[in-house]
Amino acid sequence: MHVKSILLAAVASGAIFYGLGRFGQGGELPPAPKPGTPSAFTLDQPMAERAEIKPELAQAPPPANLPAGQRQAQPAPPVDESALRYFASQGDTRRFEAELARLRALYPQWKPPTDLNTPIPAGDPELERMWKLFAEGKLSEVRAAIAGRSTKETGWSPPADLVQQLDQAEAAQRLVNASNARQWEQVIRIGTETPALLTCANVDALWRVAEAFVQTERRDRARDAYSYILANCEKAEERLGTMQKALSTLQDEQVNALMALERQNEFASIRDELARRRIGRAAEDPKLTVSADDLRRLEVLANAATTPDDPILLGFYALHHGEPAKASDWFRMALTRNGGAKAAEGAVLAFAANGKYQEAEALGSQWLEAGPANRKAYLDALTALLTQEPPPRLEAVVLERIVKTVSADRYALGAAALGWYAYNSGQTVPAEHWFETALAWDREHEPAAFGLALARQRLRDVAGLRAIIAEWRGRSQRIADILDPRRRHLSAREAPPRETGIRPATPEPVAVERMPRAQAPEASPRPPTAARRLTTEPAPVDTYLPAERPPALREAARPVRGGSCGSGSSGAAALARGWCLLNLKRPASAMQAFEAAMRTGDGQVVADAAAGKAYAALQQGLTNEATAAATSAALPPARRRELSALLLSERFYAQYDAKNFNAALLTLEERAKYAPETTDLMLMRGWSYFNARRYEDARRVFRALYKVNRSSQALSGLTAIDDATQRNRY
């Protein structure tokens, strides 16, 4: 059969012809067909280059075998209804309908006969057998029977209708086979050669042709095939199936154009899926937003279902569009629906974005092995957790698993975060070692170098500090500024960096012995003042647990990532704002917020706000204000003691930096009333004695320290005393 002749025949016979080229661009749709007479879907495309074996080859010799096109182009041919009658007589509804659709497509003027129950003229049992074989789908046997009879009976040729039916049935099978074998050009070729195949009677063939167009990057042609079905075919499940296929293969605007062919809201589920798709894309790309309608639609679906997928999508959408609290709720729902690693990843990210770092860490630690995304979310969360200031109170088991993961991944940011955690907890020796570890894993990690410099400054390791400054000269202004006398002591305690980054590609090997855990244990006992501290289990990580810790902050008060700190005039809101601002290093504003909270809040809020005010004052270097705030009657005694100890530490460092060593020593005495002295402070006490030339006192302190932890700092103190006293002899 030749396409061209078929197409000419179709036009000549008055069929409504939807040449694809006529509406190939721009999303127009074909005009609605006359009801009841859909023509076949035609593929108006040039024959593929490689022609091949044509159906006619297996038929009787010419002249009986006229090309199909010629046969059809003859004026008003009598329509061969024998197949129709045969299928009707057999009660073969499926084939009957297919034949009916085929005849209608070929002969739009034709009216189906009303006397279908009249059997086909008897008298040719052999032909009847052929039809029977055909009806049974035994196509090869029909071919054999035709060939056999043609051999026996000279001049006999098969009825045109049987030949056409057979060609078409074989083409249908070939089309399926070629499509299953992903031979897309062949699929299109078969469709082109057999347009009668592409009717509503065989929507599967239309689907396969459309898929072939998709696979050969001709989506507009696929859209046309789908629009043919939607414009012409009636079966609900085929119409919906068509839209589902369109949805999975076409672009949004093509799908939207097809949606215009919807009848009576039959594509509600497609609309759901479109919304889901848009939200899915926007969930990955914060620059994209979706309509409120879309969100509402998916929220309704998510709440009605019991599966985790939609909550996960909504969670990521909320997370990436500034609503971490909402995101947390969706991920929690997804987790209860067994949402697995993806839900856990989202939940960890959302908790962290809400400032609920401990929750994020706790959940993330259970999903570490689920995949790189889960691991990354966990590492980010623990970094954020550790670098809060003041540092949160963490149980030994938590610190242990953090250390384990950070070490296993040689995660420099995590090591630096452990450094800040130790540093901010007053544990300068472990801090130094963690910063060194971070630098060993990533030489270029400036924040770790900065932390290391601060730690060495606090340890009065001048040589070590100068080495860092020299190494980073020209690369980090803030490291260079550390020895600038114009800088106030407190300003050097600026926040550790929150940024997360890429793990070093080739970290240097680091001996486990360099970890702080290898350091000798802290001399000072844990303070017994706050009962909740007793929950800390003795464990190796104790060595870098802070002996003196600021109170844990209220989790809800954590700031949202990078955003504003909110508004609200209630005491609780002001308190939350205060903590948020404090974390953003805006202590003056924080102080105002805490003051507002103290004016309007209830007992607990006022107590927290008073503590916050003390921290805010400290952050500004306003030691007197801090002291005043710390002695506020609103504070419970235990917290007052903690704050006082912290303030006195700060005062000590200020006096020490001002070389007012005797005053500094008096401050240490005063501090000892509130809390036991940490090893760091003991070391500083030694240096204070040294600088006040009280060498024997200094020697006693350094010796005691050395006895406890064999620290090199204590040893260098002892050496310094020896040097100083020897020099005096000359």
Added chain:
Amino acid sequence: MKRLLGAVAAAMLAFAPAAQATLPLEAWELYRQKFVMPDGRVVDDLNGAISHSESQGYGLLLACLAGDRTSFARILAFTRTELLIRDDGLAAWRWDPKATPRVTDINNATDGDLLIAYALNCAGSAWAMPGYTNAARQLARNIAKATFLKRGSETWLMPAVTGFSEKDRADGPVINPSYWVFEALPVMARLTGDNGWLKVQATGLKLLDTLAKANMPAPEWMSVKAEPRPADGFPAQFGYNAMRVPLYLLRAGLGEPGRLAPFRAAWANGPAIVDVRSKQAVEQLSDPGYRILVAALACAADGTAIPQELKSFVPTAYYPSTLHLLTLAMLSERYQRCM
């Protein structure tokens, strides 16, 4: 080369396609009943009852040689619907009734394609069916387009569209000498007017003559990257594939004694799988379908009569039975004196 082409042309003239049945109908009936299914599938029974383009091609050719138009139509219907579905118009080579979808390897096998085209041409001439002839011509063009490898004066027939070329294998191109269905090559040349087919013929004959000079029977797979040699990763054997080579030569009237000598030597003690280097038998074969090949060589060389028991056909397994019928048809056409 010129001389060779002349010889080929002469041979072509000498061997007109059979217009009359050359295969005894009763032998074909036995074969058909055992290996051809009602749906036209030709079953390779020892090979997991699969079918392939080769079995379909042989089925078509034997049906044509037997003058069985009905079976031809039946087998072709299956072949066309199930295998001739590739984008390039060639046949998918492997069809497994136990698999879904049935085609388990969409790659082609060029000998299968060639057999189908040749059989279609046979049928078109035998029964005056231009549809068949046209189909044969189109398939021949598709084969030439997809599988000819022109290199200098040589034109190789690649065994398949994918898997054997220079870029597919370190020792590629790799060819299979038994894919030269010599009798079909001049027919395809005449059908398409493409003398590339004659170059394929000449290239194949030259290869066999080179092997004959080295007294080596054709191995199954050969690397023609440089000097032809057994391909890597395949047993260097004169095996089941290659044993068709002397048959194809005889059927095409190209069985010159020198060219056939290595095959006769390899089978001096009866049909066998033979190591092409050591000339040692790897496995002796006893099926009459293999034994008649040895008998046919003896007939061609010395006029030795075909043993009575081999003249009558009893189907055994698909492959030797096919060779048996092809040999019987060849003998009845060319070597009546041995029958």
